[in-house]
Structures are given as structure tokens and as C-alpha cells.
Amino acid sequence: MNIAILGTGIVGTTIGMKLIDIEHNVMMGSRSASNEKAMAWKAKAGSNASVGTFADAARHGEIAFNCTLGVASLEALRSAGAENLKGKILIDVSDPLDFSKGFPPFLSVSNTDSLGEQIQREFPDTKVVKTLNTTNTYIMVNPSLIPGEHDMFICGNDAEAKVKVEDILRTWFGWKIIYDLGDITNARATEMLLPIWVRLYGKLSTANFNFHVVK
């Protein structure tokens, strides 16, 4: 499948490499078509990988992953272009973490709104599915890095899009327990997991952990 990765950070390059490993055609988009990190990724990822602007990548992808920093996501997606994302699934893995006042970060939007909702409002013709944002990127694409049961959450307004993304989570990445929380307003809840995530990260000195709902 032709897939767009928007963002060249550790999340974008890790998800991008995983998608290459399972034989997809991945274009990584960023502000500049000659972004150094994207070029380095392409050099490692091989012939199924390509690099372009946010708009190039959005045009290329049948689906797109938003892997930009949460505080910069709306600007990046505007640059990608509503017309290039129209009718497509956008898997939003970002969190609105604001480090401008140091660690731990606060959320630039929360409680009565969320980044997922902001994106969905600004791109009404795109099917925004919020998921993967509650764990680190290596676990996102390989949940078996952590032993035992642990969970992923998903939300979005389009039921069919969520079915497709759940299938992606299960068959491409290996997720087993997935809670569909409902419409995109539920992104508030998963984004608000980040404050405890970052504190546990500080405390445990590892990002290799995830949450499990024990019943």
C-alpha cells in the first residue's frame, strides 16, 4: 500500500521503517523535500522508501500517519493540504506535549478539547483515527517488546476507518487488546494519559512500558 509518514522524528522513522519491512511503499514528508533525517531514513529503508514535502507525501499515501510533534501538527497538516488528505484515513499518533516550560511537559490542549479533535475539525473530509499515542514508538510497531498483556486505545468518528485501523494495529503491528473508546472526542482521554506517562518515564528511566486495564 502507498503510505504517507508525516514527520521525520523518531516516531516517523520507526513507523516508516516498520512499514517498509512489511513491503509497503512509504513516502516520508516534511517541510523540505531534502530534509536530512528523511534522506538518512530513505538511505537505510531502500527502494520502497521515498521522500518529499508534506504535500508530496499526503498525495502519495492512501493512508497517512501523523508523526509530527503535536504542537506543530496543525501547521504541518495545513502544509500537507486538505485536498491531498481528502477522503483518506489519517492515523494521528501525536500528542500535544509542550516542553516550553521544561519537564514534565504540559498539554497545549486538553480536558475540553484535544489535538485529535482540532485536526478532525480542521480537516472534516479526512477520517482522523487517534491511536498509538499512549506508548513509545518502538512499542507502537512491536508491542511484543513488552511481555504479557497491555493495551491500545483507538477513537475516531468514522466506524469503517476504525475497523481498518484496528486491522492495521493487529496484523501489521501485532496489537492484541484494543479498546475502541468511541468518537474523536475521546482523544481527550488518551492524550491526557501522557502526563502520567511522562512522569513514569522519568521515574522508571525507561520508555519501555505500557498501560494495561486489569479487570
Next chain:
Amino acid sequence: MNIAILGTGIVGTTIGMKLIDIEHNVMMGSRSASNEKAMAWKAKAGSNASVGTFADAARHGEIAFNCTLGVASLEALRSAGAENLKGKILIDVSDPLDFSKGFPPFLSVSNTDSLGEQIQREFPDTKVVKTLNTTNTYIMVNPSLIPGEHDMFICGNDAEAKVKVEDILRTWFGWKIIYDLGDITNARATEMLLPIWVRLYGKLSTANFNFHVVK
């Protein structure tokens, strides 16, 4: 030990009954010394139980549990009186859930502040320890209701008070895994777990679940 329970709801009566069961002298405080729910609790709880105003209870307790509704906690604690809580440990189990716009509730304070911090700021001579606020009240006092490993969080500014409260969690209630997140500002993180808690509660149709950090 003489203990104050502030609040007469399900959280107050459940914790109060548990403390009676393990032989403590518990006074339940509320706005009125003849509160019906407190009187009903006392009738069941027996001779080690007593009922009074918030101030009566705060005076009685060597430690106090804040079991009032989060949106009403500051007012209740003012009524209890700073002088009656001075030098004491206040275990704050409440969450600032605002249901005024329906379900799911939002938080009346979050992200860059928390109820735990508001209480600590207003009662600087009281040792506020935030804990137990991330699970339902039956699990608070009996974590073995849920099989397997699951976790409790604690935070507060006074290290010695936290040691005492950790001991209470372990020896009185049976908690095994407790993460000390640091000072009271970390109440932001545990209170911000509530948005996903309430959604999971809606989805699972049970409150008998808890979070576990899987590593």
C-alpha cells in the same frame, strides 16, 4: 487510631467502614452533624464510629481522608478548618470531576494545576498526600478484588507523610505496587487519569478495573 473521614458519599462510607473493621476510631464529618447518610453509616458501623461536622471530624482525626466530591472539596476543607488540620496528614482521594455538562465529566482543574495542589496551597500546614483517586472505592480498600498485579500512585510534598501513607496503603488496604511520583504537582497526572477511567467505566459497564504499568 483516631481518623477523620470527610464526606458521606460512597467513598467516605466505604473507607470509613474498612477503617472500623480494622479497629480504628472513625468520625465521619459533613456539613451537618446530623447528616442522614453519616447517621446510617454510624448505625451500621457501631461503637467505634461517630458523626460530626467537618470541623468536629478534623479535630478528632490524627489523620484525615478527603472523600468529598472534588468540586466541593475546598469548601468542605475550609469548613473543616485549617487549625483543625494543622500538622496532620490529609489523604486526598478526590478528583475534580465536573458532571455539569453530562457524561463523561471534564476536570474542573487540570494540566497546569490540580485539586491536590489547590488543597496543599490553601492548607500549607497540612501534609496533603494524593492517592487512591485512580480507582473505585471498593478497590481502594480491597485491591485484591481484582486479580493479578495492578497499581496505585502516590504523591505529596512531605516525604515522611508519604512513607506513613504508603504503609497505610500496604498494611491496612493491601496495596502491593505503589509508585511514588514525587511532589504534589504530580497530582495533575493522576487526576488526569480520570478522563480515561470514566470512559472505560462507560465502555466496560463495570468500575471493577484498575491500571497496571506493564514493563
